[in-house]
Amino acid sequence: MMLAAKYARENKVPYLGICLGMQISVIEFARSVLGLETANSEEFDAETPNPVVIFMPEGSRTHMGSTMRLGSRRTLFQTPDCITAKLYHNSEYVEERHRHRYEVNPDMISMLEEAGLTFVGKDESGKRMEILELPSHPFYVGVQFHPEFKSRPGRPSAPFLGI
Numbered sequence: 001m002m003l004a005a006k007y008a009r010e011n012k013v014p015y016l017g018i019c020l021g022m023q024i025s026v027i028e029f030a031r032s033v034l035g036l037e038t039a040n041s042e043e044f045d046a047e048t049p050n051p052v053v054i055f056m057p058e059g060s061r062t063h064m065g066s067t068m069r070l071g072s073r074r075t076l077f078q079t080p081d082c083i084t085a086k087l088y089h090n091s092e093y094v095e096e097r098h099r100h101r102y103e104v105n106p107d108m109i110s111m112l113e114e115a116g117l118t119f120v121g122k123d124e125s126g127k128r129m130e131i132l133e134l135p136s137h138p139f140y141v142g143v144q145f146h147p148e149f150k151s152r153p154g155r156p157s158a159p160f161l162g163i
């Protein structure tokens, strides 16, 4: 997955990373562009010195049961000037379904954004990264939620229309 994300980023191949796919794109970007060779998700290396993806449960941090961020949650677009906001018909927010425990580390956002990765969708607290884009790329998009859950035959969820 890491190599696929790298290849797509460097060769301007369309990339839609869903959930772990978004997390992988952040790890790959941190390693290749920021030069943080040890960047990782806490899920894969709990001791990583550069945790760009961390355990961010909605419930308890110590119990696996009921810690998943699950079901429909709101994502607010941070700017109308991005690919995904346009795909979602210039809505101010979208409600998509979630199923995960790990998320992009909010403490690393400014570093990632200074290097060109932009977080164009966040939850209402501003702490949970929901959508990323790479403006220097024709279509490099990551979504923490699962747009496929609301996709239907003949009525695909918006992000798929961008590929």
Ligand SMILES: NC(=O)CC[C@H](N)C(=O)O
Pocket (backbone or CB within 6 Å): 018, 019, 020, 021, 023, 043, 099, 100, 101, 102, 103
């Ligand atoms: N559905 C997914 O891709 C979730 C996996 C992911 N590593 C998590 O945050 O739990």
